Amino acid sequence: MKIKMEINYKPAGQFEETRFEKIHNVIFKNSNEASIVVATEIANLIKEKSQKNEQCVLGLATGSSPIKVYEELVRMHHKEGLSFKNVVTFNLDEYYPMDIENIQSYYYFMYEHLFDHIDILPENVHIPDGKISSNGLYQYCIDYEMKIKEAGGLDFQLLGIGRTGHIGFNEPGSHYNSGTRMITLDHITRVDAAPSFLGIENVPRKAITMGIATVRAAKRIVLLGWGQHKASIIKETIEGNISSQVPATYLQEHQNTTFVLDTEAGSELTRNKTPWLVSSLIWTDALKNKAIIWLCEVTQKSILSLTDKDYNDNGMSGLLVQEGSAYDLNIKMFNKLQHTITGWPGGKPNADDTNRPERGNPAKKRVIIFSPHPDDDVISMGGTFDRLVEQGHDVHVAYQTSGNIAVSNQEALKFAEVSLKLNSDSIVTQNIIDTLSNTNEYASDTIEIRQLKGLIRRSESFAATRYLGLNDSNVHFLDLPFYETGKIKKDKLSEADIAIMCKLIEEIQPHQIYAAGDLADPHGTHKVCLDALFKALEELKTKSYMKDCWVWLYRGAWHEWDIHEIEMAVPMSPDQVLKKRHAIFCHQSQKDGVMFQGEDSREFWMRAEERNRDTAQKYNALGLADYAAMEAFVKYDNWS
Incomplete structure (x- = not known):
């Protein structure tokens, strides 16, 4: 019998003990709401232990999943007086080898997100040492285990989950009784970490991790799962058989474990997918x-x-x-x-629009295509973009970020060297060349290098929009401030970002807005850019022109809308497919070895074509017309 949680979770969909599910789980509308509830449970445990004059021993995780939990704990410390003086922490893992000064180290992560902002005693913080000598590693791992036992064991263990089903860095094949040890990282784990390290070649191949037995000894375990890309492994973990190939399934036998999920992460569970x-x-x-x-x-x-x-x-x-x-x-x-299929994404003039996804009037619409990066527009909706321009609509493209971080140093160096050939007296260009020639991909970019990389992306964007017949005056580069850090880690969305979005929308007063609805990573740039739009729409919703504005969401290079979700499907001919491909080719810095490839080794144009072809084939298999490809959209109505 599962032990009941002491905290009152109020999820969007209540847990049902079905024949499918073997681990207690709750699903929330979004990760922010869920994280606050988890942070509250941790805070209550700390207070309860403090009242008893006892230590509270926490096992802590890193990665994107617990960030909001840590933010809320920090807020409670500063605003509500939550003290961590009775708290002892043990982190799950650390890359090996890894210096604590390295911004990708979990040591750096924990101090950046939590320890530097609370009153925890320094001697009570324990993080695996990524610089321990190989000779001393075995004894170090034994000592780490002993420290946990001497502290009284873990009262609460916070976990994330990797796409391999790993908890901590317990990769497939990890034993049920494993303890703290060195482990070789799975290729998929390294691929997922590659964006943070600016390439998989920079990701360490090994790590120190608490073992399965170490984790399972915790009195209480909460695992966080956010985003569509975690949905498949979440389903396998909760509904599948216990297997060393999916180490998280070992938690099925823990008596006080809860998986805390957002809607996307829980979408593949049987009760949600096929209720x-x-x-x-x-x-x-x-x-x-x-x-x-x-x-x-x-x-x-x-x-x-x-x-x-x-x-x-x-x-x-x-x-x-x-x-x-x-x-x-x-x-x-x-x-x-x-009725979802239309060759007129801006609406067909002088036609009955009763059964069409878009209105016929006004015949000529003002349209904004918001693109998080300088190539998402053509990758995700290049065919629809082309149709809108060809059919005479007043189309505007707004690139929300500069995309500079995605330009490699080698690519930037090539452009700088050409520039210097044209102007050999440029001191700035020579400085850029010197810096790029004597640094590695891991270093933060200088302002000058960021400007150069941004200009590269901007020039490529103009090449693509001109190819599709759009005037330069209708191309807008917003350079939202949250993105401009020169590092992988971005700032939080601010009022300045939202003000920039509002200003453009007010200037154009659009009848249609297209935006990226790809929420695979809840902390990714696409999600932040979509949040910026939603907040801008909320501020502007009382404006009279907004009553006539419809918002259509497209998805990126990784996922497509499910067929039952699609509200507008725009078919493409073979010629249009080829035209879209050539528009994507204009983004040369993102071709032949893109920095943020993800788990898919194909180039973006290949992914986009296969995704669009697959959508068309699914429509055809359902008995509808046979098209070469289709781009899909979902209407967003929650703001109006």
């Missing part, structure tokens, strides 16, 4: 759409081919009872999906 297989439910329109598309995939049939038996055999008999027959259901779904 009709779990229990009876109220069939909303959204659930009907999702279920029928799923049924087509399971049966490998088109929509109009589904039968009553197909519905009954796959847990959807209740839907038949409600709707009457498969025939009626199929027709409704087919028509609904058919």
Whole structure:
């Protein structure tokens, strides 16, 4: 029997003990809300221990997942008087080898996000030493274990989860009884860390980590999971069998573990993905759409081919009872999906728009395409961009960040050397060349180098927009301040960022806004840029012109909207696919070895083409027309 949590979690979707789920979990609307609840549980534990004059022993995690938890604990310390003087901490892991001064070290991370801002006693902080000699490593790991035991064991262990299913750095193959030790990092783990290290070649191959047994000995465990990219491993961990190949599954046998998830991370759980297989439910329109598309995939049939038996055999008999027959259901779904397809993303003039995704009037619309980086516009919606321009709309592109951090030093050096050839007297250019020639990719960029890299991205953006026929006057470079740090780590979104967004929207007064809705990383640039738009819309929503503004969300190079979510699908001909490819090629600094490749080794144009082709093929498999490719969009209505 699972031990009940002492804190009152209030998730968006309550946990149900089903035959599928083997670990207690709660799902929140977003990671911020969830993090505050977790921080509150930790704070309550600290206070409870303090009242008993006892130490509170915390096991702490690093990475993007716990950042907001630490921010909230710091806030409680400064605003509510939460003291950490009775707290002893043990961190899960550290890269090896790794200097504590290195900004990528977990030592640096913990002091930056927590320890420098609270009153914890220095002697109570324990972080694995990434510079311990190899000769002394074995004894060091034994000593680390002994220190935890001498402190009374872990009262609370905070965890994240990697895409390999690792907790700490316990990679696939880790033993149930493993203790603190050195481990070789899985390739996927190193790929995920590569953006922070400016390339996988800079990511250490080894790490020191607490073991599975060390973690499982904690009295209470909370694992944080944010974002769509964690959804698959979360499902496998919670619903799969215990296996050393997914080390997090060992937590199924811990008696007081909770997975705290956001909506995206919990989306693949059976009760969320296919809730009709779990229990009876109220069939909303959204659930009907999702279920029928799923049924087509399971049966490998088109929509109009589904039968009553197909519905009954796959847990959807209740839907038949409600709707009457498969025939009626199929027709409704087919028509609904058919109506999402349009070759007129800005609306078709002088046409009945009753069943079209966009309005026919005004015939000529003012449009803003917000692009987080200087190539997301053409990668994610290059075909739609082309259509909007060709069909005579007043299209504006707004690049929210300079994208300078994604230009390699080698690429910047090439441009600087050409510039010096043209102007051999330029001291600034010579200084840039000298700096780039004597530094590594890991160092923070100087202001001059950032400016050069930003100009490279800006010139490439103009090349792409000109290729698509857009006037330079309709191209805007916002250079939002949160991004301009010269480092991987960005600043928080500020009023200055939002003011810049508001100013552009007020100037153009758009009928349409397109924005990146790719939320795979809740702490990534795309998420911050989308938050900036949402906050700007909130400030401007009372303006009269905003009543006529519709917001369409596209997704990036990694994921596409599920078919049941799509509200506008813009088909592309083979010629348009090729035109989109050439527009992406204009971004030469991001071709042939992009710095932030992610787990996909293909170039961005290849990813985009396959994703668009896959969307078209899915529509065709459902019984709709056969197109070469499709770009997909979801309408955002929550601001109006």
